[in-house]
Amino acid sequence: MAKRRHVTGEATRTALMVAAERxxxxxxxxxxxxREIQERAGQSNASVITYHFGSKTGLVQALIRWxxxxxxxxxxxxxxxxxxxxxxQDPGAVVWLVVxxxxxxxxxxxxxxxxxxxxxxxxxxxxxxxxxxIDDWSTDLMEKLVGGAIADMPxxxxxxxAFQLYNSVLNLLGEQARAAHPISEVQLHNYVDAWVGMLTAxxxxxxxxxxxxx
Numbered sequence: 001m002a003k004r005r006h007v008t009g010e011a012t013r014t015a016l017m018v019a020a021e022r023x024x025x026x027x028x029x030x031x032x033x034x035r036e037i038q039e040r041a042g043q044s045n046a047s048v049i050t051y052h053f054g055s056k057t058g059l060v061q062a063l064i065r066w067x068x069x070x071x072x073x074x075x076x077x078x079x080x081x082x083x084x085x086x087x088x089q090d091p092g093a094v095v096w097l098v099v100x101x102x103x104x105x106x107x108x109x110x111x112x113x114x115x116x117x118x119x120x121x122x123x124x125x126x127x128x129x130x131x132x133x134i135d136d137w138s139t140d141l142m143e144k145l146v147g148g149a150i151a152d153m154p155x156x157x158x159x160x161x162a163f164q165l166y167n168s169v170l171n172l173l174g175e176q177a178r179a180a181h182p183i184s185e186v187q188l189h190n191y192v193d194a195w196v197g198m199l200t201a202x203x204x205x206x207x208x209x210x211x212x213x214x
Contacts, residue, residue: 013052015041017063025114025178029060029125061131067105067112068134074101089148095195097145098169103188106177117174120167142166150200154211161199168195 019041023032053059087093102113146162
């Protein structure tokens with residue numbers, strides 16, 4: 001009986017996270033109430049979120065941990081492949097490390113990417129809801145990989161390109177997922193070509209002059 005209750009409890013947790021993910025993807029974390037999540041998940045108990053997650057913040061953090069586990073596994077797999085092929089510093093390989101796991105998540109019917117896009121719109125919310133016990137792959141590792149791919153670019157510009165790349169990927173793919181527009185491999189490769197171009201575009205003389213003067 002205890003095992004059955006555990007299975008039922010896990011099913012309820014999953015249903016709540018999936019419902020929350022879809023609502024957050026549509027309106028952002030701040031635009032959704034706990035009651036809406038409860039009802040979308042088909043739960044009649046008004047305290048079900050508090051019981052399973054402690055709070056709305058606890059639910060958001062559990063959702064991030066849940067989805068991030070698979071994304072991190074896939075990124076590590078792709079990074080290992082790139083290292084084996086000697087392409088760890090190849091701009092195209094770096095962009096695919098960002099894009100492929102997110103595209104696969106969308107293809108699986110998950111709404112985590114548009115949720116992340118909504119979350120990234122509010123830096124305060126990102127700081128509040130991102131779990132302290134997991135690394136944000138989009139920052140330190142992203143900057144390191146981008147730094148290797150465009151090593152001849154000044155550090156300040158490299159950091160800006162890393163930020164621009166990640167947010168552009170999140171927003172474009174997130175919008176496609178939110179609109180339920182399937183992304184073909186042709187489209188995806190075309191997007192990646194454009195992101196590689198953005199990442200590797202040389203800094204203009206004007207930009208370098210401003211950087212030197214500032």
